[in-house]
Amino acid sequence: MVRAAEHRDQKPTTHPPSDNPLTRKLLHFAPLSNSDRQHLDHLAAREERFPANVDIIGEGMVPRSVFLLKEGMAMRYRNMPDGGRQIMTFLIPGDLCDMHVFLLKEMDHSIGTITPVRVAPIPREGIMGLFGSRPRISAALWWSSLQEEAMLRERIVSLGRRDARGRVAYLLCELMWRHAAVGLTDGNVFRLPLTQTELGDTLGLTPVHVNRVLKEFRQRDLISMEHRMMNLLDIEGLKVLAGFNKDYLHLSSTPTEVTRYFDVLEEGQRSDARPTNE
Amino acid sequence: MVRAAEHRDQKPTTHPPSDNPLTRKLLHFAPLSNSDRQHLDHLAAREERFPANVDIIGEGMVPRSVFLLKEGMAMRYRNMPDGGRQIMTFLIPGDLCDMHVFLLKEMDHSIGTITPVRVAPIPREGIMGLFGSRPRISAALWWSSLQEEAMLRERIVSLGRRDARGRVAYLLCELMWRHAAVGLTDGNVFRLPLTQTELGDTLGLTPVHVNRVLKEFRQRDLISMEHRMMNLLDIEGLKVLAGFNKDYLHLSSTPTEVTRYFDVLEEGQRSDARPTNE
DNA sequence: CGCCACGTTGAATTCAGTCAAAGAGCGTGG
DNA sequence: CCACGCTCTTTGACTGAATTCAACGTGGCG
Numbered sequence: 001m002v003r004a005a006e007h008r009d010q011k012p013t014t015h016p017p018s019d020n021p022l023t024r025k026l027l028h029f030a031p032l033s034n035s036d037r038q039h040l041d042h043l044a045a046r047e048e049r050f051p052a053n054v055d056i057i058g059e060g061m062v063p064r065s066v067f068l069l070k071e072g073m074a075m076r077y078r079n080m081p082d083g084g085r086q087i088m089t090f091l092i093p094g095d096l097c098d099m100h101v102f103l104l105k106e107m108d109h110s111i112g113t114i115t116p117v118r119v120a121p122i123p124r125e126g127i128m129g130l131f132g133s134r135p136r137i138s139a140a141l142w143w144s145s146l147q148e149e150a151m152l153r154e155r156i157v158s159l160g161r162r163d164a165r166g167r168v169a170y171l172l173c174e175l176m177w178r179h180a181a182v183g184l185t186d187g188n189v190f191r192l193p194l195t196q197t198e199l200g201d202t203l204g205l206t207p208v209h210v211n212r213v214l215k216e217f218r219q220r221d222l223i224s225m226e227h228r229m230m231n232l233l234d235i236e237g238l239k240v241l242a243g244f245n246k247d248y249l250h251l252s253s254t255p256t257e258v259t260r261y262f263d264v265l266e267e268g269q270r271s272d273a274r275p276t277n278e
Numbered sequence: 279m280v281r282a283a284e285h286r287d288q289k290p291t292t293h294p295p296s297d298n299p300l301t302r303k304l305l306h307f308a309p310l311s312n313s314d315r316q317h318l319d320h321l322a323a324r325e326e327r328f329p330a331n332v333d334i335i336g337e338g339m340v341p342r343s344v345f346l347l348k349e350g351m352a353m354r355y356r357n358m359p360d361g362g363r364q365i366m367t368f369l370i371p372g373d374l375c376d377m378h379v380f381l382l383k384e385m386d387h388s389i390g391t392i393t394p395v396r397v398a399p400i401p402r403e404g405i406m407g408l409f410g411s412r413p414r415i416s417a418a419l420w421w422s423s424l425q426e427e428a429m430l431r432e433r434i435v436s437l438g439r440r441d442a443r444g445r446v447a448y449l450l451c452e453l454m455w456r457h458a459a460v461g462l463t464d465g466n467v468f469r470l471p472l473t474q475t476e477l478g479d480t481l482g483l484t485p486v487h488v489n490r491v492l493k494e495f496r497q498r499d500l501i502s503m504e505h506r507m508m509n510l511l512d513i514e515g516l517k518v519l520a521g522f523n524k525d526y527l528h529l530s531s532t533p534t535e536v537t538r539y540f541d542v543l544e545e546g547q548r549s550d551a552r553p554t555n556e
Numbered sequence: 557c558g559c560c561a562c563g564t565t566g567a568a569t570t571c572a573g574t575c576a577a578a579g580a581g582c583g584t585g586g
Numbered sequence: 587c588c589a590c591g592c593t594c595t596t597t598g599a600c601t602g603a604a605t606t607c608a609a610c611g612t613g614g615c616g
Contacts (some may be wrong), residue, residue: 013404014587081522085439088435130537150435153430160437161362161482204439214595215597243360475562486563486564
């Protein structure tokens with residue numbers, strides 16, 4: 001198992017976190033060969049920058065590329081005819097925006113920056129090529145998109161069945177875990193550059209009410225905040241407020257299933273992608 | 279084009295609506311060859327029945343098959359620790375439950391029947407085989423799952439930014455269009471076997487309030503109902519209440535994009551799937 | 557017939573929204 | 587260095603949409 005690694009690697013790429021946040025995330029889902037990783041790095045090599053508070057792509061436009069977010073924070077949102085806004089997801093480093101929608105005729109929502117961001121544009125062909133030739137990456141991407149879908153479902157639960165406290169508590173936990181998955185936490189602390197208006201537009205609440213809930217959380221020593229850093233002092237307490245149980249994010253799922261899956265995919269593929277062990 | 283049909287088919291399968299609701303739905307997304315259709319029919323050949331109000335699969339279980347719903351109505355839902363329930367999606371004939379989740383370690387939600395249903399269990403291998411050998415079906419399935427995701431997003435908007443009237447109006451329109459897509463409407467009338475409690479659990483409202491909204495809609499001649507049949511008398515009026523504009527369901531998208539996609543997929547695949555024109 | 561689940565209606569309650577104003581933080585420019 | 591303007595945060599008083607509680611009606615079915 002270790003045998004294979006020792007010749008191919010100048011630097012040990014198997015265990016240390018990759019500097020590519022996508023790679024780092026996908027490693028949660030499937031072991032990737034060095035060749036796979038290089039391929040990902042190559043895809044994400046180009047880089048574009050956007051300032052804060054601009055649209056990367058707007059509703060009605062035709063996306064020509066997928067974007068990999070390398071640094072900063074962005075959001076997927078929709079403007080309502082009455083002037084309101086609903087934020088559907090926050091995008092953090094390692095997230096793709098948007099894996100799927102690039103197949104659609106036009107965007108049914110916008111993607112906008114919250115902070116300044118660095119993104120790697122990946123052309124359609126790059127993604128499609130993956131599906132043909134990189135079964136492990138494909139499987140990991142698919143897996144990752146399943147997790148995204150699970151998060152969408154969880155947000156529906158949040159908006160439909162949780163009160164204001166529960167929604168805020170849940171969102172804080174989600175963001176914490178997602179940041180942890182790409183190595184952007186320090187203990188229970190992570191950077192949260194969101195305004196209360198943005199939080200409200202995610203949670204279906206007014207900024208005023210978000211403020212009141214956060215105030216209560218601070219008073220109850222559930223959280224503390226300073227300089228845009230969010231500290232979850234009492235995660236268990238927050239979980240209780242959110243009313244949930246398990247690791248719905250599926251971060252803990254053993255890769256056995258997915259392994260079996262991409263082994264099937266591998267059949268009849270050319271085998272230039274030998275996996276390292278995990 | 280009709281030529282090929284006359285020998286193979288007792289009944290003409292090319293243009294008339296298929297009796298397989300999945301085929302009927304997928305034809306909105308991509309043209310399928312006769313061979314493809316036969317393959318789908320073959321996959322969906324087996325049949326199981328469930329009575330109303332039972333779980334087909336419960337939270338925490340490991341799904342061993344995907345189910346194609348052939349008749350009846352089901353729902354994807356989640357029970358909350360406090361006894362509440364959030365319904366995430368209604369499943370109608372032609373829907374798969376669940377394309378993706380069969381990859382996950384365990385279900386993070388349940389799928390339960392609303393009416394008695396007929397389902398075709400499709401084993402994992404059947405789906406996975408599709409991805410290798412049936413690029414057009416794969417593309418259509420993918421496309422279809424994109425639409426599902428779009429519906430999830432729309433539901434988030436609904437719960438986050440619409441008031442009770444808007445939510446009900448939106449849900450009615452969505453269900454109307456989905457039924458139309460599989461040929462289960464008669465004008466603006468379709469069968470809606472949902473209780474007001476179930477509607478409430480979908481919309482994040484109490485059954486009492488659902489009742490009041492429906493009453494108002496009836497009085498304003500927006501809808502009429504009898505014998506579980508829903509008649510949308512004023513779709514435009516409902517759209518205004520829901521506050522939206524376009525065909526977010528992407529039903530109208532020309533298949534040119536998807537065509538290009540599965541042409542790519544087709545490369546290097548064995549070519550036993552000749553498409554009919556469309 | 558009579559049960560039972562579902563639908564309907566009213567009255568009181570409450571959670572979150574609205575409106576309004578004041579304070580805090582921060583970059584810019586005089 | 588301070589003043590200015592800006593956006594974001596905080597707080598209070600009032601309003602309102604939806605919930606809760608409770609009762610009664612109704613339609614299907616054994």
